[in-house]
Amino acid sequence: MPFIGAGLHLLVALFFAIHAVRTGQPLYWLVILFMFPLLGSAVYFFAVFLPGSRLERGARRTVAATARALDPGRELREARAALEATPTAQNQMRLANALLEAGQPQEAAEAFEICLKGPFASDAEIKLGAARAWLEAGQAGRAVxxxxAIRADQPGFRNDQLSLLLARALAADKRHEEARAEFEHGxxxxxxxxxxxxxxxxxxxRGEQALADxxxxxxxxxxxxxxxxxQELNAPVLRRLEAARR
Known part of the structure; x- marks a missing residue:
């Protein structure tokens, strides 16, 4: 039985090692995973795998959707009040995210850009938020x-999410061949x-029916x-797909 347990630990470590290689994580994760398969796998799961997974993103969306349903403007009100009381970069980021969730992408993008002028100028998370906001605001070039810049500076940062958002931004910017290449890559x-x-x-x-089929x-x-x-988690994308098919 101990051999079975050890084998299972190694299989889990191998799974996370493959994930680390595919998503461009630093190579020291491979050392950690194979030197300490049980502990290393647990650390990798909470530090890398879960934050980038659809499970964690789905949970955040569910909690946010419930809060918005109960009091649609609460987070935005509290974010504005927090920034007025304590004008820190963290509160500026909170306001930017609240504006984006509230459907105010232009103001959200401007708030993200303010964050990028200070000590967080190279922060990938803020740049990603700014990209989402500019794309929704109809300024795809700025999103691209x-x-x-994120891909150039931090190649391992949220590769799957970044690739998909970049493909959409390139398409919205009418750079269709680049968009096609990025979609294929993702x-x-x-x-x-x-x-x-x-x-x-x-x-x-684009009218490419064979590819769509x-x-x-x-x-x-x-x-x-x-x-x-x-099904509920993916319902918004499915609705957009159905609308495109019609």
Missing amino acids: NHLQ LARFGSFEAHAEYAIWALQ KLQAEIEKMCRSWNRHT
């Missing part, structure tokens, strides 16, 4: 600039539902194994 490397769906939406908008077939395979929670 931030995303490409699909080959990560193969997520979101990558398939966003690529299919782009293909439908091929992606749709893969999407339908994925959907067959979903539970109710996964």
Whole structure:
């Protein structure tokens, strides 16, 4: 039995090692995972895997959606009040995120840009938020600039999320061949539902029906194994996909 337990620990460590290599994590993680397979796997799960996973993002979205339903303007009011009381970079970032969640992307983008003028000028998380806001505000070129800067400065930062957002921003900026290449890159490397769906939406908008049908077939395979929670989590993207197909 001890041998079975040790083998299981090594399999878990191997899974996380493959994830580390695929997502461009620093090589010291491989040393940690194989020198201390049980403890290393636990640390990697909480430090790297969970923060970038759809599970954690889905939980955040669910909590945020519930809070907005109960009091839609609460977080934005509290963020504004916090910044007025204590004008720190952290409170400025909180306001920027609250504005973005409240559907005010232009003001959110401007708030993120203020954050990037201080000691957090190279912060990848803030640049990612700014990119999301500029894309939603209809200024895709500015989103592309931030995303490409993140990739150049921190190649291992949220690779799957960054790739998908960059592909969408390139498409919105009418740089369609670059967008196609980025969609293909994300699909080959990560193969997520979101990558398939966003690529299919782009293909439908471009009139590439054969490509869209091929992606749709893969999407339908994925959907067959979903539970109710996964369906609810992906409902917004599915609605956009259905609208594109119509």
